[in-house]
Amino acid sequence: MNMVSAAQKKTLHTILATKLSKLTIPPANSSSSSPDQDFDFSELFGPLPSSPHPKDPSPSSPSSSPSLFLGDPQIIHNRSHSFIGPSPRFTLSKSLPFHQDIDDSGSESGEIEGESEGGESADINTNRVSQEAENREEVSKIGPVDFEILRVIGKGAFGKVFQVRKKDWNGIGDGIFAMKVMRKDTIIKNNHVDYMKAERDILTKVVHPFIVQLRYSFQVKCYSNQS
Numbered sequence: 001m002n003m004v005s006a007a008q009k010k011t012l013h014t015i016l017a018t019k020l021s022k023l024t025i026p027p028a029n030s031s032s033s034s035p036d037q038d039f040d041f042s043e044l045f046g047p048l049p050s051s052p053h054p055k056d057p058s059p060s061s062p063s064s065s066p067s068l069f070l071g072d073p074q075i076i077h078n079r080s081h082s083f084i085g086p087s088p089r090f091t092l093s094k095s096l097p098f099h100q101d102i103d104d105s106g107s108e109s110g111e112i113e114g115e116s117e118g119g120e121s122a123d124i125n126t127n128r129v130s131q132e133a134e135n136r137e138e139v140s141k142i143g144p145v146d147f148e149i150l151r152v153i154g155k156g157a158f159g160k161v162f163q164v165r166k167k168d169w170n171g172i173g174d175g176i177f178a179m180k181v182m183r184k185d186t187i188i189k190n191n192h193v194d195y196m197k198a199e200r201d202i203l204t205k206v207v208h209p210f211i212v213q214l215r216y217s218f219q220v221k222c223y224s225n226q227s
């Protein structure tokens with residue numbers, strides 16, 4: 001058996017050490033000019049309330065500093081989609097039970113789409129068929145004003161996810177939801193429209209204890225911050 005001599009080992013270590021010392025880690029934000037621009041929804045929701053702890057989502061928490069909510073959530077893993085969405089040969093249903101275009105007059109570009117997915121504590125175990133009928137009237141009124149933004153809970157390739165509380169206007173019921181907000185202009189620009197519609201359709205229709213159900217989806221006009 002060939003044994004590596006101590007001298008050879010030392011040489012290998014030296015080569016390895018030289019190569020490693022030349023490795024550089026690029027700064028996190030060096031890849032694009034303004035990647036967070038697509039994830040800034042302050043014009044829609046205003047500044048987020050301070051709530052550093054998920055169990056204490058009260059906006060009136062006195063101890064938090066502004067940076068806790070103005071900053072982004074801790075990103076554990078960044079994904080980047082390089083694919084171009086599903087093939088257009090799949091015809092997607094337009095008559096989604098929970099989908100409503102709040103602002104039909106707005107142009108596609110510049111609108112912001114929000115989707116509310118039942119969070120863990122939201123009641124998503126009701127019978128969907130009867131729920132559809134029950135909620136039809138409710139759905140016609142659903143929009144951003146019906147949700148109180150509590151905190152940012154995540155960021156994906158296409159949008160930011162907020163923890164929100166549904167307001168109990170008419171005694172219909174409130175609850176904690178996850179609201180995913182995406183910029184339609186970015187989705188269109190990146191050719192991800194079919195992908196987003198497929199995700200919306202699938203999450204609306206699939207009822208499974210391991211898959212969050214999409215309860216509402218709506219779009220609003222983007223209010224640009226022009227100074």
Ligand SMILES: Nc1ncnc2c1ncn2[C@@H]1O[C@H](COP(=O)(O)OP(=O)(O)OP(=O)(O)O)[C@@H](O)[C@H]1O
Pocket residue numbers: 079117118119120153154155156157158159160161178180212
């Ligand atoms: N219903 C939810 N309940 C709790 N957290 C959620 C929920 N939906 C999303 N999140 C959090 O927000 C993050 C971003 O979600 P999002 O759906 O935008 O992207 P993703 O599924 O992680 O990745 P991709 O954008 O590649 O599909 C998730 O990784 C998760 O941490």
